[in-house]
Amino acid sequence: MNLPLSLSARIPNNAYMEDLSPSKREICLDRAVAQFLALYKHIAQHAVVFLLPSTPGFQDQPYVSNLGLVLPHFKEDTVIISRFRSEPRIGEERTGADFFKLMNFTVERPPETFEEEPVYFEGEADLKHIQGNLYIGAHGLRTSRNALTWAAERFEMEIVPFRTTDPYLYHLDCCFLRITEQAAMLCTSLADRMCVRALEQHCEIIDVSVEHARAGITNSLVLPGEVLCDSALIELGKESPSYSIEKAKIEHLEQICSRFGLTLRVFCMSEFYKSGALLSCLIMHIKQATDGA
Numbered sequence: 501m502n503l504p505l506s507l508s509a510r511i512p513n514n515a516y517m518e519d520l521s522p523s524k525r526e527i528c529l530d531r532a533v534a535q536f537l538a539l540y541k542h543i544a545q546h547a548v549v550f551l552l553p554s555t556p557g558f559q560d561q562p563y564v565s566n567l568g569l570v571l572p573h574f575k576e577d578t579v580i581i582s583r584f585r586s587e588p589r590i591g592e593e594r595t596g597a598d599f600f601k602l603m604n605f606t607v608e609r610p611p612e613t614f615e616e617e618p619v620y621f622e623g624e625a626d627l628k629h630i631q632g633n634l635y636i637g638a639h640g641l642r643t644s645r646n647a648l649t650w651a652a653e654r655f656e657m658e659i660v661p662f663r664t665t666d667p668y669l670y671h672l673d674c675c676f677l678r679i680t681e682q683a684a685m686l687c688t689s690l691a692d693r694m695c696v697r698a699l700e701q702h703c704e705i706i707d708v709s710v711e712h713a714r715a716g717i718t719n720s721l722v723l724p725g726e727v728l729c730d731s732a733l734i735e736l737g738k739e740s741p742s743y744s745i746e747k748a749k750i751e752h753l754e755q756i757c758s759r760f761g762l763t764l765r766v767f768c769m770s771e772f773y774k775s776g777a778l779l780s781c782l783i784m785h786i787k788q789a790t791d792g793a
Contacts, residue, residue: 501540501564501782502552504532508559509774511588515667516776525774532771536562539728539767539782546723550786552599558592562772563781565625565673566642567596570605570786571655573633578606580651585620585642603786608654614646621647624784625671631681633657634702636695638672640664660698662691668714673780677718679706679727679760687713706756715742715749719778726763729753730779732770 509525512518517525543549555561566589568581579600581593597607610619621627626643628636635657639645641664652659662672669675675687683704688696690710699705708717721728733746750766757764769779 501536501543501549501784502562503554504529504536504562504772505554506556506558506561507532507772507775510559513560513586513588514670514776516773520774527774528771535767535769535771536782539769539779542728542765542767543721543723543783546726550599550603552595555592555595558589558595560586560589560775560777561592561595563625563775563777564596564784565781566623566671567592567784568600569624569627570784571657572629572788573657574655576606577604578608578655580621580623580655581607581609582623583610583612583619583621583647585622585644610647610650614650617646618644619647619650620644621651622671625673625781627651627659628672628676628678629788630660630678630684630699630702634660636660636662636672636676636699638662638664638675641667641670660695662695664690666690666710669710673719674716675713675718677720677722677780679722679756679762683760685718685756687718708752711745712749712752715745716778717749717753719780720753721780721783722762725761726765727753727757728765728767728779730769731766732768732773733766734768735770 507527509527568579570579581597584590600607610621620643622642626638637648637659639648648659651657675690677685685706685708688707716730731746731750736743754764
């Protein structure tokens, strides 16, 4: 995680930010830090949390899910550091690479070009582990298709491709959440048939609607025994058009958690909405517990 000391929404780089005026994108740093600390304190009760040093000028650095991907299927500690497409994020990868070198990780980075085309890769937010050497990877809006091809060849991965097309769901974590090795949530209406069929061969697919995906149902964090979800429901009046959507999202997620014996924890991270970000954006996995751990 990264304490949001450099957080800013000055430069819009996604559809949510473009919908807001500069004044509505103005970050209240005290509020952002308070919301961050509430999440950090809870996670720190269940896991060791490393804090990446903040670097002035990097407005999106707190969203470490885009920084890279640690490969769970590799025996040696190995991380793929991102090659950003989003202009305000270029340069963050240097801090990330230095951090993982201090942790004695093997640090890999995609080449600038592959198959004669530029390569872009935006980390764990776009490439998710399912089981064994099986992953699902997004491409289209932020990560390039050839980045997935390169990773599959370089690290002996099987990657199910998921093409991102909705500008409001521009990373894979907006549409996909692994619950266990045998079950995952997926916005199937945005996935092509080949993607869905490939996943169904390995795990159960729990469908989520586009409406709930845009409300962040899959932008959650799975910890041993619980799921952490983001919702501003406590800040919304019942007259708000978002109230019924948020309420239905939480109810749906509660049903899923109940089925898998998980406890749902809800956090309000509304200050980060100004960046078009949700809870899962603030976490990058270094080590993940196995199912049942």
